[in-house]
Amino acid sequence: MEKMVVVVFDNESKAYSGLNELKKLHQQADLLLYAIAVIAKSTDGKVDVRQVDGGPLGTLFGTVLGGMVGILAGPVGMAVGMASGSLGGAVSDMYQMGIDLEFLDDVGRVLTPGKAAVVASVDEYWTTPLDTSMEPLGGIVFRKLRTEVIDDQLDREIQQTQAELQALEEEFNTATAEQKAQLQAKIDATRSKLQSKVDAANKWMEDTNQQARAKVMALEEQAKTASDRRKAQIDKRITEIQSDVAQRQEKLKQAAGLAREALTV
Structure with missing residues (x-):
């Protein structure tokens, strides 16, 4: 671990x-x-x-x-x-x-x-x-x-900002002309905020991918001179790292994808 x-x-x-x-x-x-x-x-x-x-x-x-x-x-x-x-x-x-x-x-x-x-x-x-x-x-x-907590934080922030944007857009549809001007400014700011969250998620996914690949390479290098018993442990750890990063990436990809859909409306 x-x-x-x-x-x-x-x-x-x-x-x-x-x-x-x-x-x-x-x-x-x-x-x-x-x-x-x-x-x-x-x-x-x-x-x-x-x-x-x-x-x-x-x-x-x-x-x-x-x-x-x-x-x-x-x-x-x-x-x-x-x-x-x-x-x-x-x-x-x-x-x-x-x-x-x-x-x-x-x-x-x-x-x-x-x-x-x-x-x-x-x-x-x-x-x-x-x-x-x-x-x-x-x-x-x-x-x-070590526990990976940033993934959940990014996912939560994207969902919260997306919900905030949806609420503002619904309010905009029933607002008066005077109110719409103020609401539009809030909508624009929230859309910008949501885009920054998506960008942060994409950057984090890229960073975690790079780190995972580097860790796997280090493990593979170590396995070259390890005993058979230790090689089995190393192979298991490589599988764990690859599975873990794949699951984390999928969760953030889904959140970012839904956010991008909201931004294109």
């Missing part, structure tokens, strides 16, 4: 050792490493990214990592994020990755000044290999199972 993992260490040196251990686990096919980074918290509470590889997740991982850094920096970091207007977007990006503020609060309690952490998106077949490899380094492991 795909998870966001944060492993907190006493210092940067141990964090880099943890990074190497995670890469070994990936090479041994004990887990699949999608993206990874090292962050460090200075004595004054500032959190910096020391190293990052977005892998199949690309820029999304980097964006999420930036949001995490802002929040893990504590009240000062959050205040700066709110003042610049960036924190709301960062929270939204993390929400897409299945990360909530409660998870980060747990991490923040342990990631105190002077400590460092490895942040990674992984597919784990079981938890023992990671826990066992981090224990000698004193790494404290936090896991958050």
